[in-house]
Amino acid sequence: MSIAAKTHKPWRSIDKTVLMQQLIVHLGTPFLAMFITINTGFSGYSGFLVVWFFLHLVTASLLGKFGKRKRAVSDSLFEVLSTAAVIAFLLFVISVLEPVFQLGLENFQVHHLFEDAKDTGVDTSLDIGGLGHALLGTLMTVGLATLFSLPIGILAALYVTEVRGVLTPFVRFFVQAMSGVPSIIAGLFAYAVLIASGILTYSGFVAAIALSILMLPTVARTAEEVLKLVPDDLRSAALALGGTQWRAVRMVVLPAARSGLVTAAILGIARVIGETAPLLLTAFGNREYNLNPLEGPIATLPTYIFQQFLLGTENDVRRAWVAAFVLLVLVGIVFSLARVVSSRFKQA
Amino acid sequence: MITTQEPKVSEPREIVVTRRFSDKAFRSILILGGLFAFIALSGIFGYLFITSLPVLQYAGISFFTDSFWFMGDNLLPNQGSIDSPQLGIFAMLWGSILISSLALLIAVPISVGLALAITHFFPKFLSRSLTFVVDLVAAVPSIIFGLWGAYTLAPHAQLWAKWLNTNLSETFPIFAVDFQYFGQSPFMAGIVLAIMIIPIITSVAREIYGSVPRDLITGAQALGASRWTMIKNVVIPFGASGVVGGAMLGLGRALGETVAVFFVLNLVTGDVNWFNILESEGGSVASFIISRFGEASPLEVQALFGAGLALFVLTLVTNALATLIVNKARRRR
Numbered sequence: 180m181s182i183a184a185k186t187h188k189p190w191r192s193i194d195k196t197v198l199m200q201q202l203i204v205h206l207g208t209p210f211l212a213m214f215i216t217i218n219t220g221f222s223g224y225s226g227f228l229v230v231w232f233f234l235h236l237v238t239a240s241l242l243g244k245f246g247k248r249k250r251a252v253s254d255s256l257f258e259v260l261s262t263a264a265v266i267a268f269l270l271f272v273i274s275v276l277e278p279v280f281q282l283g284l285e286n287f288q289v290h291h292l293f294e295d296a297k298d299t300g301v302d303t304s305l306d307i308g309g310l311g312h313a314l315l316g317t318l319m320t321v322g323l324a325t326l327f328s329l330p331i332g333i334l335a336a337l338y339v340t341e342v343r344g345v346l347t348p349f350v351r352f353f354v355q356a357m358s359g360v361p362s363i364i365a366g367l368f369a370y371a372v373l374i375a376s377g378i379l380t381y382s383g384f385v386a387a388i389a390l391s392i393l394m395l396p397t398v399a400r401t402a403e404e405v406l407k408l409v410p411d412d413l414r415s416a417a418l419a420l421g422g423t424q425w426r427a428v429r430m431v432v433l434p435a436a437r438s439g440l441v442t443a444a445i446l447g448i449a450r451v452i453g454e455t456a457p458l459l460l461t462a463f464g465n466r467e468y469n470l471n472p473l474e475g476p477i478a479t480l481p482t483y484i485f486q487q488f489l490l491g492t493e494n495d496v497r498r499a500w501v502a503a504f505v506l507l508v509l510v511g512i513v514f515s516l517a518r519v520v521s522s523r524f525k526q527a
Numbered sequence: 528m529i530t531t532q533e534p535k536v537s538e539p540r541e542i543v544v545t546r547r548f549s550d551k552a553f554r555s556i557l558i559l560g561g562l563f564a565f566i567a568l569s570g571i572f573g574y575l576f577i578t579s580l581p582v583l584q585y586a587g588i589s590f591f592t593d594s595f596w597f598m599g600d601n602l603l604p605n606q607g608s609i610d611s612p613q614l615g616i617f618a619m620l621w622g623s624i625l626i627s628s629l630a631l632l633i634a635v636p637i638s639v640g641l642a643l644a645i646t647h648f649f650p651k652f653l654s655r656s657l658t659f660v661v662d663l664v665a666a667v668p669s670i671i672f673g674l675w676g677a678y679t680l681a682p683h684a685q686l687w688a689k690w691l692n693t694n695l696s697e698t699f700p701i702f703a704v705d706f707q708y709f710g711q712s713p714f715m716a717g718i719v720l721a722i723m724i725i726p727i728i729t730s731v732a733r734e735i736y737g738s739v740p741r742d743l744i745t746g747a748q749a750l751g752a753s754r755w756t757m758i759k760n761v762v763i764p765f766g767a768s769g770v771v772g773g774a775m776l777g778l779g780r781a782l783g784e785t786v787a788v789f790f791v792l793n794l795v796t797g798d799v800n801w802f803n804i805l806e807s808e809g810g811s812v813a814s815f816i817i818s819r820f821g822e823a824s825p826l827e828v829q830a831l832f833g834a835g836l837a838l839f840v841l842t843l844v845t846n847a848l849a850t851l852i853v854n855k856a857r858r859r860r
């Protein structure tokens with residue numbers, strides 16, 4: 180999204196000297212940095228990156244000052260600095276994802292997806308047992324949470340777009356404020372309301388309540404955005420045909436925004452699928468399949484990762500990485516689904 | 528016979544909307560749905576407050592200003608306690624604020640750099656893919672950042688911390704430590720949180736920077752401004768309040784982060800680590816709750832709800848301020 184208007188200079192052909200100078204400076208600097216890193220006190224990748232960064236600041240400004248294409252030194256500095264921010268961010272991202280894929284794929288076996296952990300003790304070989312119970316638990320709790328939060332989220336969005344009453348700014352403000360509720364607070368709340376009061380035990384249902392609190396603001400805000408895109412003409416036309424407002428919404432507005440509402444649901448799912456803290460307080464964890472969301476602790480992928488990692492033995496940590504890999508793949512699927520559906524919605 | 532007829536002028540009528548019953552019902556259901564967020568928020572506050580009330584009454588204001596976590600015999604004096612608990616979460620509150628501010632300090636410059644690169648520097652295809660990566664990172668679960676912090680970052684960050692300590696601790700006392708062990712420090716937690724909030728700040732900043740009116744940009748260029756001069760004098764002032772709001776949204780997220788911090792921070796309840804960010808002791812209310820909850824007695828659970836209340840209020844205020852600032856910035860454009 181480059182907003183800045185380009186200055187076109189069609190009369191100037193691409194100058195080979197300029198290009199050569201740029202290539203030499205921008206590609207040569209890392210080598211010079213490597214040379215300095217090896218021959219001085221700096222060490223390792225971090226040392227190289229730091230040297231490269233400062234060296235490039237100097238070389239780029241020198242190029243701007245004395246190269247064939249003159250430009251302000253501050254321009255060169257800005258470009259190096261913002262590129263450095265991008266590179267630093269990308270390096271961090273790669274270092275986050277790399278071990279998940281590397282260790283996850285290395286230890287992943289297909290039967291992990293279906294077997295539960297009832298036969299595995301501490302440090303059992305990865306040939307036995309798996310995380311199927313956690314995968315199913317995640318799907319169940321997140322599915323239930325979607326079931327709770329999607330209707331309420333859409334209602335909140337419909338209030339803003341259809342009723343347009345005096346409360347509109349307040350509704351939006353509180354939805355916004357709710358999106359800042361820390362996940363652990365949602366867990367504490369669900370625990371206090373349903374478990375501490377003795378209504379239910381640790382269970383998938385309580386976990387779903389906690390998750391739907393976190394999901395609701397995302398769903399409501401996205402739904403509001405897509406309902407706003409439904410043209411007012413459609414609403415007026417439906418009303419002019421003699422429809423009641425309820426019918427106009429049900430038969431015209433909602434169908435028109437259908438795939439956008441699917442996007443809202445998917446974004447909500449993406450928001451909560453990796454939540455750990457509230458699940459530790461409400462779902463707790465289990466070693467076996469638990470198909471009943473109303474009774475008994477249930478395992479989920481994030482709590483499984485948490486507990487396996489804290490066990491700390493070699494094979495248990497490997498199991499944690501496998502689960503992290505499966506979770507990340509799940510997040511990736513949800514994320515790409517959201518992209519596909521929302522791009523379709525924008526085209527329609 | 529000619530009769531003149533008065534021309535009929537119809538009176539302007541008042542338009543009255545009488546809604547049918549079905550519409551009235553529909554609209555009231557929508558109002559209920561709209562108010563749900565408010566109901567949920569007050570419900571959360573109410574439950575946290577009521578559950579923690581006995582402990583708050585016992586400990587009073589010192590619950591938020593003292594640094595103790597001693598459960599004694601798990602009874603309150605009015606329940607016949609001989610060894611009364613002493614409760615205060617100030618070290619945790621301060622720790623939360625310290626690591627979150629540290630995270631902001633790291634994240635804001637990187638986010639601004641990213642957002643400027645996306646909106647005003649990179650060619651279109653690079654900008655698009657970078658935006659995609661930023662959005663993707665926003666969806667990565669926090670527990671994976673926790674694993675990353677404990678497994679990948681910790682060995683490196685210990686080296687960086689050691690370097691900072693040996694070379695800079697005399698000029699900057701914040702790098703001083705009592706013990707030469709650099710693991711599980713606020714510094715490390717700050718880095719992990721920074722990576723987690725960069726996508727949030729970047730997406731707000733990108734949106735604001737991308738909406739700078741074209742007239743202003745071309746105007747600056749027509750006056751002969753170079754790219755940086757234009758950005759410094761037009762883009763950055765225009766987006767300032769948006770970036771501040773985005774940073775506060777990130778701050779709210781960082782304050783409430785639980786498991787990622789739990790993996791990389793050594794929680795010490797009895798002693799406030801004011802500014803020694805490399806010292807292996809710190810605090811975080813959210814991680815503290817999760818670390819104690821599993822083995823807590825009923826009284827301790829009540830006390831943890833008190834801690835939750837403090838966290839809830841803190842994040843709510845931060846987020847409300849952030850929302851106001853961001854909305855103001857959006858409206859101005």
